[in-house]
Amino acid sequence: MELTTVKDALTIILNNSEEFGIEEIEFMHSAGRVLKENIVADRDFPPFNRVSMDGVAFSSKAFNEGIRKFKIEGIQAAGSKQLTLKNEHHCIEAMTGAMLPNNTDVVIQYELITIENGFATINLDTVKKYQNVHLKGLDRKKNDVLISKNTIISAAEIGVLATVGKSKVKVGKQPRVMIVSTGNELVEVTETPAEHQIRRSNVYTLVALLEKLNIKAETSHILDDKDTLQTNIQSFLKDNDVLLFSGAVSKGKFDFIPEVLDNLGVEKLFHKVKQRPGKPFWFGKKGAKTVFAFPGNPVSTFVSCLKYFYPWYNKSIGLNFESKHEAILNEDFYFKPNLTYFLQVKLNQENGKLLATPIAGKGSGDLANLIDSDAFLELPHNRSNFIKGEVFPLLTYR
Numbered sequence: 252m253e254l255t256t257v258k259d260a261l262t263i264i265l266n267n268s269e270e271f272g273i274e275e276i277e278f279m280h281s282a283g284r285v286l287k288e289n290i291v292a293d294r295d296f297p298p299f300n301r302v303s304m305d306g307v308a309f310s311s312k313a314f315n316e317g318i319r320k321f322k323i324e325g326i327q328a329a330g331s332k333q334l335t336l337k338n339e340h341h342c343i344e345a346m347t348g349a350m351l352p353n354n355t356d357v358v359i360q361y362e363l364i365t366i367e368n369g370f371a372t373i374n375l376d377t378v379k380k381y382q383n384v385h386l387k388g389l390d391r392k393k394n395d396v397l398i399s400k401n402t403i404i405s406a407a408e409i410g411v412l413a414t415v416g417k418s419k420v421k422v423g424k425q426p427r428v429m430i431v432s433t434g435n436e437l438v439e440v441t442e443t444p445a446e447h448q449i450r451r452s453n454v455y456t457l458v459a460l461l462e463k464l465n466i467k468a469e470t471s472h473i474l475d476d477k478d479t480l481q482t483n484i485q486s487f488l489k490d491n492d493v494l495l496f497s498g499a500v501s502k503g504k505f506d507f508i509p510e511v512l513d514n515l516g517v518e519k520l521f522h523k524v525k526q527r528p529g530k531p532f533w534f535g536k537k538g539a540k541t542v543f544a545f546p547g548n549p550v551s552t553f554v555s556c557l558k559y560f561y562p563w564y565n566k567s568i569g570l571n572f573e574s575k576h577e578a579i580l581n582e583d584f585y586f587k588p589n590l591t592y593f594l595q596v597k598l599n600q601e602n603g604k605l606l607a608t609p610i611a612g613k614g615s616g617d618l619a620n621l622i623d624s625d626a627f628l629e630l631p632h633n634r635s636n637f638i639k640g641e642v643f644p645l646l647t648y649r
C-alpha cells in the first residue's frame with residue numbers, strides 16, 4: 252500500500268480542523284487562551300493630559316514672558332479632580348499620574364526648581380510646551396482596536412484587558428480530548444511492573460504536550476480486547492471532540508485500533524505515513540469528531556503529536572498554524588530509507604544562529620533520548636545525505 256507523504260498527511264489533517272465554539276471567562280483565567288473578540292479602547296490612552304514628573308505646573312506663556320518665580324496656588328494630586336490655575340503667573344504643584352491643571356501646559360520636576368516661602372523658582376533658561384506631560388490620546392484613541400481577535404492572551408494582554416475594564420472576555424472553547432493508551436503490557440505509574448510489563452508513559456507525555464496548549468485532557472487505558480475497546484471507544488466518541496490513541500495501529504495480532512474504529516463508523520482518512528518514527532499513524536473522522544491514532548512507540552507518539560495535533564489544534568482555534576521554526580544542521584547526517592526522518596537534535600545558539608546537533612538515539616522506543624535532545628529536525632524523504640550547514644524545519648518541545 253502506498254504511504255501517505257508527510258506533506259499530504261498534514262494537508263488532510265488541516266483540511267479537517269474543527270471549531271469548538273466560544274465561551275466567556277474571567278479575564279484572570281484567560282492567559283494562554285485565544286481571544287475571540289476585538290478589544291477596543293474604552294477611552295483615550297492616556298485618558299487625560301497626565302503629569303509624568305513630580306514638580307510644578309505653570310503656563311509656558313508666563314515663563315516666556317520672563318517669569319521665573321511662581322507663587323504656588325495649590326497641589327494637584329493623582330486621583331484628585333482637575334484644578335484650575337487662577338492667576339496665570341502662579342503655579343500648582345503637580346504629581347506624577349495627576350491631571351494637568353487647567354491653564355498650565357508645562358511641568359518641571361522638583362530636581363530643577365527651588366521652593367521657598369510658597370514660591371517655586373524655575374532654574375532653567377527655556378521650557379517646552381507640554382514638557383513632562385503625557386498628552387491625552389497620545390498612545391491610543393478611544394475605540395482603537397488594542398488587541399485583535401485570535402490573539403493568544405499573555406501577560407501583556409491581561410494588563411490591557413484590565414485597563415479597559417474587560418473583567419470577562421470571550422475566548423475559544425478548548426476541545427474535549429480523551430487520550431487512550433492500549434496494551435496488556437502496560438501498568439500504572441504507581442505499580443511495579445512484572446518482567447514482561449512496562450509502565451504506561453505515552454498518555455502522560457501527551458497530557459503534558461496538550462497542557463502546553465492549555466488543553467486539559469482526560470486519560471484512559473484499555474486492554475487489548477476488541478469488545479472492550481469497542482464499548483469504551485464508542486462512549487469516548489460520544490463525550491469528546493478528539494480522541495488521541497497511542498498504540499495498536501500497526502500489524503500486530505493485537506493491533507485492533509483501525510478495525511475497531513472502522514466498526515464504529517470512524518472514517519479512515521489515511522493510515523501509514525512516509526515517515527520515521529511514526530509510520531503506522533492512523534487518522535480519521537466521524538462527523539465533527541477527530542481521531543488521531545498514533546503509533547505506540549514513545550518517540551513516534553511524541554513527534555506525531557507535535558507535527559500533526561499541534562497544527563490541527565492551532566488551525567481549529569483560529570491561530571496561524573504554520574511553524575516557521577528552522578535550524579541549521581550542525582553535522583553531516585545520512586539516512587537511507589525513502590521516509591521523512593524526524594531527527595532528534597540538541598539545539599544551541601552560536602553567533603545568533605540556531606544550530607542543531609544530531610542526538611539520534613536508539614529508535615522510536617528510546618524515550619530516554621528525548622531528555623538529551625530538545626527538538627526534531629525534519630529531513631525530507633527524497634534524499635539520503637544531509638550536509639552540515641543546511642537549514643531544515645524544526646519541531647521544538649522545550
Ligand SMILES: Nc1nc2c(c(=O)[nH]1)N[C@H]1C(S)=C(S)[C@@H](COP(=O)(O)OP(=O)(O)OC[C@H]3O[C@@H](n4cnc5c(N)ncnc54)[C@H](O)[C@@H]3O)O[C@H]1N2
Nearest residue numbers: 432451452453454497498499500501502506546547548551
Ligand atoms: N510487522 C510490522 N511490525 C511493526 C511495524 C511494521 O510496519 N510492521 N511498525 C513498527 C513501528 S514503526 C511502530 S512505531 C510500532 C507501532 O506499534 P503500535 O502502534 O501497534 O503500538 P503497540 O504495538 O501497541 O506498541 C508498540 C510499542 O510501544 C509501547 N507502548 C505502547 N503504548 C505505550 C504507552 N502508553 N507507554 C509506553 N509505551 C507504550 C509498546 O509496549 C510497544 O513496545 O510497530 C512496529 N511494528
Ligand code: MOO
Nearest residue numbers: 528529530551615
Ligand atoms: O516508525 Mo516506528 O514509529 O519507528 O517505531
Ligand SMILES: [Mg+2]
Nearest residue numbers: 499501503506
Ligand atoms: Mg503493535
